Amino acid sequence: MEDISLTINGMRISCASGTSVLKAAEQNGIQIPRLCHHPELEPFGACRLCLVAEEKSGRIMASCVTPVAPGMEILTDAPRVIRHRKNILRLMMAEHPESCLVCNKGNRCELREIAGRMGLGETGLYPIPPGYRGIEQANPFIIRDLSKCVLCGKCIRADHERVAAGAIDYQHRGFASRPATLHDLPLEASNCTFCGTCVSICPTGALTAKIVGHAGTPEHEALSICGFCGVGCSILAGTADQRVVEISPSGRTGSVNGVTLCVRGHFAHDFLNSTERLTRPLVRKDARLTPVSWEEALDRVAQKLLGIKKQDGPQSIGFFGSSKCTNEENYLFQKMARVLLGTHNLDNGGFMAGRPALRLVEERTDGRCRVNRLADLEKAEVIVVLGANPGHSAPVVSYCLKRAARKGIPLIGIDPRKTELFPFCALWLTVTPCKDHELINCLAALLWKKFAHDLSFIERFTEGFTSYSEALSSFNPERLCLASGSDKVSLDRAADLLKGKKISFVVGHGITQQRHGLQSMEAILNLSMMTGSLGPGPAGIYVICRENNQVGAWDMGTVPDALPGRSSLHDNSKRRAWERAWGVKLSPDRGLDFVQMIEEAEKGNLRAMVIMGENPVRSLPRHERVEAALKRLNLLVVQDILRTETTRIADVVLPGAAFSEKGGSFTSMEGRIGCFSPVVPPPGDAKPDWEILDGLAVKMGYPKAYRSLDRIQAEMARLIPSYAGLQETSGKGWTWVRETGAQRPFRFSSIPPSGPEEMNDDYPLTAILGSQRVHLGSGTRTGCSRRIAELDLRGEVIVSQTDGARLHLRSGDLVRVQSPAGALSREIRIDRELRAGQVFVPTAFHHNDAMNLIGLTGWDSASWQGFKTCQVRLETLGVGK
Numbered sequence: 001m002e003d004i005s006l007t008i009n010g011m012r013i014s015c016a017s018g019t020s021v022l023k024a025a026e027q028n029g030i031q032i033p034r035l036c037h038h039p040e041l042e043p044f045g046a047c048r049l050c051l052v053a054e055e056k057s058g059r060i061m062a063s064c065v066t067p068v069a070p071g072m073e074i075l076t077d078a079p080r081v082i083r084h085r086k087n088i089l090r091l092m093m094a095e096h097p098e099s100c101l102v103c104n105k106g107n108r109c110e111l112r113e114i115a116g117r118m119g120l121g122e123t124g125l126y127p128i129p130p131g132y133r134g135i136e137q138a139n140p141f142i143i144r145d146l147s148k149c150v151l152c153g154k155c156i157r158a159d160h161e162r163v164a165a166g167a168i169d170y171q172h173r174g175f176a177s178r179p180a181t182l183h184d185l186p187l188e189a190s191n192c193t194f195c196g197t198c199v200s201i202c203p204t205g206a207l208t209a210k211i212v213g214h215a216g217t218p219e220h221e222a223l224s225i226c227g228f229c230g231v232g233c234s235i236l237a238g239t240a241d242q243r244v245v246e247i248s249p250s251g252r253t254g255s256v257n258g259v260t261l262c263v264r265g266h267f268a269h270d271f272l273n274s275t276e277r278l279t280r281p282l283v284r285k286d287a288r289l290t291p292v293s294w295e296e297a298l299d300r301v302a303q304k305l306l307g308i309k310k311q312d313g314p315q316s317i318g319f320f321g322s323s324k325c326t327n328e329e330n331y332l333f334q335k336m337a338r339v340l341l342g343t344h345n346l347d348n349g350g351f352m353a354g355r356p357a358l359r360l361v362e363e364r365t366d367g368r369c370r371v372n373r374l375a376d377l378e379k380a381e382v383i384v385v386l387g388a389n390p391g392h393s394a395p396v397v398s399y400c401l402k403r404a405a406r407k408g409i410p411l412i413g414i415d416p417r418k419t420e421l422f423p424f425c426a427l428w429l430t431v432t433p434c435k436d437h438e439l440i441n442c443l444a445a446l447l448w449k450k451f452a453h454d455l456s457f458i459e460r461f462t463e464g465f466t467s468y469s470e471a472l473s474s475f476n477p478e479r480l481c482l483a484s485g486s487d488k489v490s491l492d493r494a495a496d497l498l499k500g501k502k503i504s505f506v507v508g509h510g511i512t513q514q515r516h517g518l519q520s521m522e523a524i525l526n527l528s529m530m531t532g533s534l535g536p537g538p539a540g541i542y543v544i545c546r547e548n549n550q551v552g553a554w555d556m557g558t559v560p561d562a563l564p565g566r567s568s569l570h571d572n573s574k575r576r577a578w579e580r581a582w583g584v585k586l587s588p589d590r591g592l593d594f595v596q597m598i599e600e601a602e603k604g605n606l607r608a609m610v611i612m613g614e615n616p617v618r619s620l621p622r623h624e625r626v627e628a629a630l631k632r633l634n635l636l637v638v639q640d641i642l643r644t645e646t647t648r649i650a651d652v653v654l655p656g657a658a659f660s661e662k663g664g665s666f667t668s669m670e671g672r673i674g675c676f677s678p679v680v681p682p683p684g685d686a687k688p689d690w691e692i693l694d695g696l697a698v699k700m701g702y703p704k705a706y707r708s709l710d711r712i713q714a715e716m717a718r719l720i721p722s723y724a725g726l727q728e729t730s731g732k733g734w735t736w737v738r739e740t741g742a743q744r745p746f747r748f749s750s751i752p753p754s755g756p757e758e759m760n761d762d763y764p765l766t767a768i769l770g771s772q773r774v775h776l777g778s779g780t781r782t783g784c785s786r787r788i789a790e791l792d793l794r795g796e797v798i799v800s801q802t803d804g805a806r807l808h809l810r811s812g813d814l815v816r817v818q819s820p821a822g823a824l825s826r827e828i829r830i831d832r833e834l835r836a837g838q839v840f841v842p843t844a845f846h847h848n849d850a851m852n853l854i855g856l857t858g859w860d861s862a863s864w865q866g867f868k869t870c871q872v873r874l875e876t877l878g879v880g881k
């Protein structure tokens with residue numbers, strides 16, 4: 001693009017054609033005041049504070065919407081510009097002269113800051129502000145005081161351009177003009193998702209977080225990373241009195257979320273200050289958990305673990321690590337298990353996420369497709385969203401998808417239920433639960449028939465296509481289509497949308513956790529290779545991770561079958577490299593996964609377990625069975641931040657620090673390794689988990705303590721090639737996972753035949769389990785949020801209209817949902833969109849009782865039914881009011 005020369009305040013500058021005067025000034029260190037402008041939003045020119053004068057023409061103009069032109073002579077601080085600016089500012093301030101004194105934004109109000117800089121105190125205008133509007137704060141999250149609104153439109157533009165929710169827009173004209181919901185309903189009655197983006201971007205106190213009443217006004221702000229889902233949003237933690245009292249998006253350039261967050265990230269971090277926080281080590285004495293010193297607690301754990309190892313052998317001890325704790329903590333955790341206790345009995349909370357399907361992607365791509373930047377979705381050619389409801393599981397992913405759709409990128413949704421992405425999709429394919437593989441194979445067969453494969457990619461980068469294409473040729477698309485529960489016309493349209501394009505797949509738990517997750521992922525990988533959608537460029541497979549460090553826990557080797565860096569135990573050269581690095585002999589045989597550990601505890605073979613940052617009694621299927629098995633152990637040690645269902649039955653409880661109270665790194669679903677530092681100290685005697693493990697390792701005979709995060713990170717960067725970049729971050733910012741896999745061809749796999757599903761007439765309905773936006777996982781942390789509790793959500797079971805009529809049910813009725821594994825009782829809600837024969841059961845509510853419907857069987861078991869669906873029947877318990 002051609003460069004343009006001009007002067008600003010007499011300084012000769014040049015910049016690219018199309019640059020705004022405001023941006024050109026800022027690029028050259030000249031600041032111009034503004035309220036309505038934001039670098040992530042389209043320029044708007046509403047507040048007029050960025051006025052500048054052009055000397056030659058004598059024109060005064062808003063610099064944010066004026067592009068540079070050759071030879072311009074711009075003055076940003078000419079007396080007449082300042083005069084105009086002050087008048088505009090006085091008019092804005094005159095609207096709410098009194099309420100400034102009690103405003104939650106306090107000294108963070110941009111309007112007040114600009115007025116202060118311009119020396120404006122008294123406005124000398126109206127004694128009574130025209131059109132005072134009341135404060136609205138019925139909802140638990142956001143206070144709206146529109147008497148402070150300056151009509152900059154940032155909230156509306158952020159809602160439309162970044163979040164694509166469409167919850168608010170301008171209403172009325174002149175003095176009456178204001179941002180409002182459709183029909184001016186309260187926020188809680190609108191389609192607002194309470195992501196809080198409008199709050200963070202509002203330059204005045206018109207929109208503020210309802211947090212001050214809960215915890216106080218922030219005095220300092222520090223960077224951190226959201227502790228909830230695997231998107232890994234960059235946040236600013238506002239602190240007061242050594243506590244985190246407010247969270248807002250950091251807005252850092254290059255961050256995954258920019259100015260956005262979701263309701264959890266913005267408002268559900270209340271758990272950090274919960275009264276349920278653990279603050280002292282506890283040891284069970286006379287059947288009661290009793291506070292003790294760290295010395296006593298660690299001595300007890302070390303002696304008992306070493307005693308059990310000596311008496312019953314290393315295989316009698318199990319370790320359950322955390323998909324929420326840091327990489328450094330998971331690294332030390334698995335090292336302790338392997339080096340000091342000699343066992344691979346290791347797993348982590350990401351166990352539920354569907355390891356076989358995820359492992360398949362790793363194996364089939366040799367770990368070469370680990371980095372998938374969410375920003376690239378907005379440059380994709382076509383996007384297929386499968387088994388995912390990102391608006392609830394990972395909301396920032398849904399913003400990317402909606403923005404992509406608004407840019408004209410075709411979105412194809414594949415799911416048994418229509419989600420909130422439906423209105424953004426070019427095409428929606430409703431699939432029978434667990435039949436996604438049939439549908440994807442059908443799409444592949446249709447594309448093959450249309451000669452829509454990428455022959456050049458196939459020849460250069462893949463192997464095994466001949467047998468795959470022979471299988472496709474033998475397919476009967478009509479049969480596959482019927483088996484998938486979709487219709488042929490829609491599938492033909494989908495094939496037309498995909499033809500000749502590289503595909504970005506966004507894959508959720510509906511695929512990875514389901515019974516046929518492995519076949520579905522095989523089908524996705526085959527289709528990716530066939531269409532040349534793997535490897536560099538804006539395409540690939542984006543797997544949504546529910547937990548913030550699900551990826552990192554696996555990378556660090558907190559799994560039974562892989563060492564750090566996802567090195568297989570069976571790979572002799574890699575295993576020997578770790579043996580040399582750690583100075584121990586490692587068994588090539590895999591250890592027990594979590595379900596197997598529970599089974600061995602039930603048999604009395606597993607004698608001790610160390611659990612870090614997980615609450616399996618609530619998060620795993622069959623709570624009572626898990627609890628009974630853990631109670632049989634000789635020693636149950638739990639490190640955690642909150643009192644949970646699992647800490648209550650522990651023998652030793654070690655209080656850990658939350659993410660905001662420690663340093664370390666998390667690895668996001670994008671493959672971004674984000675580093676962070678402590679923002680506040682841990683409460684009471686609590687310690688970062690890495691410090692607890694470091695102290696415990698020394699007690700168990702490890703020769704030297706690490707004593708610092710730097711040393712742990714240096715060892716990780718040295719020994720794990722994909723984490724070599726960690727050293728360069730110096731504990732701040734982010735780096736990316738390095739894709740260090742072999743450069744072997746991508747391999748097509750055969751397509752196994754699939755037969756009809758066996759149905760049990762006693763359980764004629766298919767229950768689909770899924771999360772809702774406000775809760776994450778089992779709800780252990782989000783359940784501690786007072787504000788989320790105030791929403792008074794009930795987690796109703798959703799029943800289709802057809803089944804509701806057949807069973808004489810109405811919304812509000814109480815039912816018992818019975819599966820072969822267990823039962824729960826809840827209110828129901830009738831939904832017109834749900835297909836007959838299906839019910840939807842929200843997880844995390846009512847102590848996550850939805851998990852009792854699912855059997856606790858391992859991934860490798862023949863009776864494995866998945867963690868996503870099960871067969872149920874409904875029994876009426878009572879009629880709603």
Ligand code: SF4
Pocket residue numbers: 226227228229230231232233257261262263264265266394395396397
């Ligand atoms: Fe946190 Fe995930 Fe929400 Fe981002 S999308 S704010 S990481 S919960």
